[in-house]
Amino acid sequence: MNRFTPSFTALLVGACFFLAGCGPQKTETATPPAPAAAGAKVIEITAGDNMKFNLAEITAAPGEEITVALTNIGTQPKVAMGHNWVLLKKDVDAGAFATAAMQAQSTEYLPASQQDNVLAHTRLLGAKEKDKVTFKAPAEPGEYVYLCTFPAHYQMGMKGVLIVR
Ligand SMILES: [Cu+2]
Missing domain, CATH: 1.20.5 (Single alpha-helices involved in coiled-coils or other helix-helix interfaces)
Structure with a gap:
């Protein structure tokens, strides 16, 4: 031995x-990714013609500053296949939100009546467009739904969850 x-x-x-x-x-x-804002963690999310985000789950610490950088990698015209990224407050009914958003074409499918339910969002993107949004993750741990509010995309599974822990 x-x-x-x-x-x-x-x-x-x-x-x-x-x-x-x-x-x-x-x-x-x-090579560290170039920060969009000082100290913010950058999360790259892509959205394509398959009506899915590449990430169905992202994580952040309570109060952590994060930047979501959304890229529409699709090829369809914006009127047929626009995408955005909308983070909802905790316990907001995402299905009801998506249904209400369908009516809001003039405000890029973000109805004014629903603004109080939104924590952060990008603008609506056509093919090959990008937008980013920097915000502080909620202080309260838990799961926060994000979705694309273009009509029918949420129902097709264009959603995910921010896990704060
Ligand atoms: Cu979409």
Whole structure:
């Protein structure tokens, strides 16, 4: 048994050196994403003709400043396939919100009557357009629904959840 101990130890030491050698190199070569606002964590979200966000779940610490950068990677005209990103307050009925939003074409599907239910939102984007919004995550831990309010997109599954913890 003792016979194997030294070689096992050597293996461990070797692994440690290997990891130690790799660690700093990784840090040096990593390119941090350019912050949109000082200190804000940037979350890149894409929306396409498949009527889905690329991310169905994002996370933030309570009160953390985050920037959601939305890109419409689709190809359809805005009138047929516009996308936005709208974060709702806790416990807002997202289905009812989406239904009310359908009527609000003149305000890019964000009805004035529903503004009190919104924590943050981008504008409505046509193909290849981008927009970003910076905001503080809610102080209260929990799950906050985000959705696209273009007609029928929420019903097609264009939604996700911000988890604050
Ligand atoms: Cu959409």
